[in-house]
Amino acid sequence: MPKPHDMGGEPNDEPIDQSDHQKMDWEMRADALHQVLGQKGIRRTDEMRRAMESLDPDLYRSLSYYERWTAALELLMVEKGFLTSDEIDRKVTQLNQGAN
Amino acid sequence: MSESHDGEHVHPESGEELSLYARRAQAIEALLVEKGVCSTGEVDRMMNMVESRSPSDGAKVVAHAWSDPEFKARLLADPRSALTEIGYSLPDTTPHLAVVENTEQVHHMVVCTLCSCYPRALLGRPPDWYKSFAYRSRAVVDPRGVMREFGLELADSVEVQVLDSTADLRYLVLPRRPTGTENLSEAELAKLVSRDCMIGVTDPHVPEGVAAS
Amino acid sequence: MAQSNKYRTGDQVKVRVDSPSHHYRTPTYIQGKTGVVVAICGRYRNPESLGHGGDGMPEQLLYRVAFAQNSVWDRYQGPSGDKILVDIYEHWLDPVGV
Numbered sequence: 001m002p003k004p005h006d007m008g009g010e011p012n013d014e015p016i017d018q019s020d021h022q023k024m025d026w027e028m029r030a031d032a033l034h035q036v037l038g039q040k041g042i043r044r045t046d047e048m049r050r051a052m053e054s055l056d057p058d059l060y061r062s063l064s065y066y067e068r069w070t071a072a073l074e075l076l077m078v079e080k081g082f083l084t085s086d087e088i089d090r091k092v093t094q095l096n097q098g099a100n
Numbered sequence: 101m102s103e104s105h106d107g108e109h110v111h112p113e114s115g116e117e118l119s120l121y122a123r124r125a126q127a128i129e130a131l132l133v134e135k136g137v138c139s140t141g142e143v144d145r146m147m148n149m150v151e152s153r154s155p156s157d158g159a160k161v162v163a164h165a166w167s168d169p170e171f172k173a174r175l176l177a178d179p180r181s182a183l184t185e186i187g188y189s190l191p192d193t194t195p196h197l198a199v200v201e202n203t204e205q206v207h208h209m210v211v212c213t214l215c216s217c218y219p220r221a222l223l224g225r226p227p228d229w230y231k232s233f234a235y236r237s238r239a240v241v242d243p244r245g246v247m248r249e250f251g252l253e254l255a256d257s258v259e260v261q262v263l264d265s266t267a268d269l270r271y272l273v274l275p276r277r278p279t280g281t282e283n284l285s286e287a288e289l290a291k292l293v294s295r296d297c298m299i300g301v302t303d304p305h306v307p308e309g310v311a312a313s
Numbered sequence: 314m315a316q317s318n319k320y321r322t323g324d325q326v327k328v329r330v331d332s333p334s335h336h337y338r339t340p341t342y343i344q345g346k347t348g349v350v351v352a353i354c355g356r357y358r359n360p361e362s363l364g365h366g367g368d369g370m371p372e373q374l375l376y377r378v379a380f381a382q383n384s385v386w387d388r389y390q391g392p393s394g395d396k397i398l399v400d401i402y403e404h405w406l407d408p409v410g411v
Contacts, residue, residue: 008213008264009342009386012237016249020228026122031225032146033129036138039193049215050336050364065216065231067121073128083131091127196355213340240342244391259394262382266338267375267400268357 003053004060027066043076051075155295158222158272163290166277175199194221201274207254209300210263210271211239219270223295240264250302273300318374324350325409326378336364339405347409348380354400373402
């Protein structure tokens with residue numbers, strides 16, 4: 001049973017949507033954060049790939065590109081002991097309050 | 101929307117609702133900064149560096165290879181050292197690059213079916229379509245159909261070679277130099293080289309009046 | 314150091330069929346297919362170890378293998394000369410016709 005990322009040759013009749021969406025600020029920061037952590041040797045490309053592949057198949061297919069990156073990065077940061085999910089939840093609440 | 105490119109990005113107004121994952125991404129960055137794992141300045145600088153890379157880098161390399169056959173031979177044989185010659189020194193952490201040449205007989209097209217491997221050092225961030233499930237699924241089994249959508253109809257006598265960059269190499273396609281461009285300067289040639297033709301889904305486009313008849 | 318390549322360009326190889334629970338980089342669609350080595354891309358640390366925090370050693374030789382499209386897909390529509398090229402690590406390849 002192939003994992004959700006392994007999609008070469010999968011039946012798909014969709015035309016290729018050639019338009020490019022405007023990058024949101026958070027997407028560009030998420031992209032840059034990944035590269036910074038990579039340079040520091042904190043996360044490797046293959047670890048990121050493995051974390052993304054481990055996402056629930058429905059979730060993998062429903063998230064946008066940088067959402068997948070974010071889900072995978074959270075998995076890795078928790079696994080490596082840099083962060084806890086509780087800590088991230090609390091920070092999310094704090095950021096949401098700050099924005100209102 | 102179709103006019104947008106990678107250089108533009110959106111700052112949501114304060115108070116505007118951000119998606120769940122956008123918030124989580126911000127929370128992760130904020131916490132990593134608080135803990136001293138990385139700094140905001142490092143992320144800012146990286147963001148600027150990523151933004152500074154664009155397909156115009158790849159286009160300059162292609163135009164130079166078209167203009168200088170000896171450079172082209174070196175570029176195909178050892179991309180890293182050939183690029184250093186012309187001022188693109190890739191950091192050691194950059195994934196290895198391979199350059200494949202399109203000819204009258206063979207046309208290459210690149211995909212990453214498993215994720216989104218892409219020669220970012222020369223082309224910048226990949227376009228959305230390159231990362232789309234439609235492209236990742238279809239490119240390997242229906243490359244000619246995909247190219248047709250990008251406006252390229254290849255004769256059956258041309259052998260299509262799809263490259264699935266599954267591992268440690270990132271592929272750049274060296275497109276065929278269009279006929280009638282013998283008198284163009286390198287800078288003029290570079291303008292003909294689109295991002296998409298360096299991925300191999302199309303060929304360079306020569307506007308009316310540019311090529312000598 | 315003088316570890317030799319198991320395959321040379323021009324050799325026929327068959328891709329192993331496997332779906333290990335760990336991370337790997339051999340797409341399902343190419344597994345079980347027979348192709349020809351067209352390039353030897355060098356030695357790289359093994360992603361199956363790197364993906365799980367390992368050191369990636371021993372390094373694996375990486376081959377670029379060409380497959381006839383109509384041998385990979387029953388439904389391939391293009392001419393018989395069309396090919397798909399996939400980068401595959403040595404431990405995923407078996408010899409053919411030896």
